Amino acid sequence: MTKRFVPQGIMPALVTPFTKDGDFIEEGFRQVIDYTIEKGVDGVVPAGTTGEFVYMRTEERKKLLKLCVEFADGRVPVVAGTGQNSTRATVAMTKYAADIGCEAALIVSPFYLRPADKGYYEHYETVARQADLPVILYNIPQCTLGQLNVNVVEDLAEVDNIVGIKDTSGNIAYTLELIQKLKGKMPVLIGNDECFLPGVAAGATGGIMASANVIPHLWHEVMKSIQKGDMKRALEIQRSVQTFARLIVRYGGPSPAKAALKFMGFNVGRPRLPLDTGGTLTAETKDEIRVELEKLGIIPALKHADVSSVDIRKLLKESGADFQPEQVRLGQGSNKTVSVGVAVGSKSSSLGHAFVQLLTCSRVGHETLSVILEPNLAVRPSSIMMPAKKIETLRQASFFYGPVQSGAAKAVAAHLATGKISRNSIDNDIVIMGIDVDLNNRDRRAVTAATQDAVSKALLQIWR
């Protein structure tokens, strides 16, 4: 019998770097292992869900485990992901992991053709008995569609070589039931990054997580703070990483984890097909990941230009549109986050011409769209808005056509509600807004509010 290994602390569910053609990038794999060990992880976990184990053939997976043992080089234990659909294949893979020097195996519950309680029990019991390696159970019902019921886990905890469970369900009630009923017989590790703090506060003794490829040191600090009784500090860190954790968990695991590591300069390639087509993780979300890394100080922040006052006529001219000032009423509003210039005129005036021009022949990066409270709910009088600064990325676009658009629409709707805009204006006028926004601001709610404030100020100068 192997000596009983107690899994604990922070372990990254390592990504598996692949080239576009699907080959391993050994260099990238080594970089991530070195980085996470340097950041103090208590072990590394190759070939987990984040490691895309389902996309690897048996031989590849063996090669990956071997590489991992070689790169970790005894510095930290290697906990190998060895779960397969069939019991026999799982035993074989786990034996292999034992042979090459892994400390334990993380074994996902069988999926696709999934058994009921008895089948789960016998699967794990067989693997633990036949493969000479400590086994960590792995519950991830989002992917397997099956739940390891607590009473099955209780019984499995009695088996010699079963040493822990990783729970990725994110179901706090389930996690707490596990911790309570296992009575410390074996540790519970958190697999759902979003629930790490409550899990640890309730008695979990570690985590095997996708985001631990990137921020293992922060997870360590959360855990240590809780164990010291400094809940305030623990909460502070958890809150600072919550968005990052959410992005990793909810946008597909490996894709966002790899995106983050690439921002940090690691050569981790891309996920294997069908995951790498940009469907799960869009360019917009990728950019959000970058922003979170900036906030956490993991990568240097891009600096955007400050807000400057918008000269609506000049802006329109640059976009190939102009108007005769005597036909148009102007308003101006700004605060430290948003600056807006508003022009209002009748449809049949020169501004009407500009309105059509901007909407149908827009300048690249200054695309003009209707002012809407939400899609299918455009404001009246007919209003369009254009970004004063050139839009460079999709995230920036979603910012401008998100909180800025929403705030502008709320301002118009609120102004309508005051009754200050006459019926004649509603039917016959059009509104063009040029808006500049501080792209260094990262709080969309604040941007919505600031835009509403600035646009309201401008509208008040036009419709008193």
Add this chain to the structure above:
Amino acid sequence: MNDVETKFRFKGVYPALVTPFDENGVNESQFRGLIDYVIKAGATGVVPCGSTGEFTSMRFDEKVEAIRIACEAAKGRVPVIAGTGAPYTNDVIKLTKRAAEFGADAALVVTPYFMRPSNREIFEHFQKVALNSDIPIFMYNIPQLTGVPLHWTLVDGLREIDGIVGLKDSSGDLINLTTILLRRPDEFQVVIGHDEVALPALAAGCDGAILASANIFPDRYVKMEAAISQGDLKDAKLIQRSIQTAVRLIVNRGGGLAVKVALNMMGVPVGQARRPLLEGDLLSYEDADELRACLEDLQLIPRGPVTFKMGGRTLVSETYPKAVGLVPDTVADLTLLHGESLTGVGHEVAHVDLVMGIKDGPIRAALENAGKLSEGFHQSNIIKGLLPTTVFSPTVTITDKGHRKLVYEDAQKGVFDAVRRTVTDRIIPEELVPDIAIAVNVFVHPKAINQRRVHLNNFRAVRFALRRAIEGRQSVEEIIARKDSARHPFAYNP
């Protein structure tokens, strides 16, 4: 209960009636108007106070009132099955008694909900209700709302209870339903309650249907049932096909609220749904426009004159599809109309902003720029072979060959089809066609891949945006009312 009353046999198609409300409660004249409408349209019975009737938003005395009105209005014409369900057993008994007094032929009793009782408790609930009722009881299975599914094994026992004569199954679960149908004795009546699977359920042997969409076109279901009973599945399928999109919207986007929106547009006034149900919410603006288009195809939307004015000229579209409450009698000024629309989901969404107006008005700007190539600007073009003259103006940087194809073939084809359709819909009058132009700003996401949906979404978006531009929607009142609750998809932090 005695044996005489158990002779009730369910036949045909009953609408699960919507309940018209006014500030005092049930709007009796509208409710009677609706009952007249559905009976004239072929309903073989009516069901007041079902889920579609928003029974959970009614006080006890309002439910009593609605059942009274339905019984009086239907008397001598068609049977009434009154919805009398409630979470609390004694409330069901009380309301069922009142329904019996008014002459209801049977009661429809939903499984108790919210607190989700065990099978034993559900069993006792129905036992007590049946024991204390003077009219036969239909059980009502709708787990999407109750959280309590009636499994066929439970129905095996429930159907033996004295006074329980049938089941309305709205689950849409054809596996469970088929088992129930195969195991039942003849006298246990099983009625389909899920509009989307009416055809397969009737073909599998259901005795009839109680449906939300039967408020709108009961005759279609009556004909479908007749075709099936004659073994004519081909005809039954044609009928199903003609209504399936409308039905999908009604079932999945608001039930009674969607039915009310439809009936109001058709000129059968039934008022608004009670809060918390809200138009433009579960039934989105997009859905409402889609529903209207479906009803137009079924010739259920009245047509009438709309006058278009431009300068000194006046033109009348005599047969404009005038959805009641949405379409003004006059479009006062064609200088520049502006409409916006987003349809579809995911990467295939279509988001269009469009303008339309007389050719010598501001729209000239779009016509002059079309086809011009200038550095740093998105290029637009006039769509070939299409009248009114339409400028296609994609405002997204083309990323690759596939994206180019989606924009210039699929999305552009969607715009083409929508403009042409708007003329044949008689929304843009023929005589106006030479004098106006349209310009459409189109966005196609670089990660879109499903060509068919890109085409269809752009077709729908342009079709709806044109109608909104002409009809002046959404209204100022709607904008003001929704200014705080509107959901902008990108306005929130990740």
